[in-house]
Amino acid sequence: QVQLVESGGGVVQPGRSLRLSCSASGFSFSTYPLQWVRQAPGKGLEWVAVVSYDGRNEYYADSVKGRFTISRDNSRDTVYLQMSSLRPEDTAVYYCARENDFYFLDYWGQGTLVTVSS
């Protein structure tokens, strides 16, 4: 079955960097776009970024553009989110999700918590 498992979250100081990973299984990873969505504590869902199936195209929310980079390694069935210049408002649970052939998100991981605090 389709599984997405995020890792790499933790506590980080403002201004520092952190890289999240999302390991996939149960489907043909290299044929699907992948996305990151985050949720601040007690708040709603916020779309963060998407990477195309081949890694050639990326799109970002304005709130993270220039600070976050989404990438993927199709040989490892893994998508990454490199986060730099982190701010307290980046504190959230970060989910990775698969975008299917009809463009909606059909499978989600369980999320990894990032806390930006001094």
Added chain:
Amino acid sequence: EIVLTQSPGTLSLSPGERATLSCRASQSVSSNHLAWYQQKAGQAPRLLIHGASSRATGIPDRFSGSGSGTDFTLTISRLEPEDFAVYYCHQYGRSPRAFGQGTKVEIK
């Protein structure tokens, strides 16, 4: 950029009652690329509806979606105890993608 506004913020209902949730877009959602997700505390979102009105695999038929253009509705015909949760609409027709702020369905 499309902004989605959900109403009401909170819906207080009893099991067995009908729930009607609204999602309004600031611009027309292309090709009805509008989905609904359910989220319970501590869990990832769960896909309910895609393409504005198509139920996802395994979703009970008490959940239905309708609407087009800028106005969309999620209806739960008869609330079961497990339906009390937060519901989000999501447009995936254009980048940047967007979510509504959510509607909490709570037990009255």
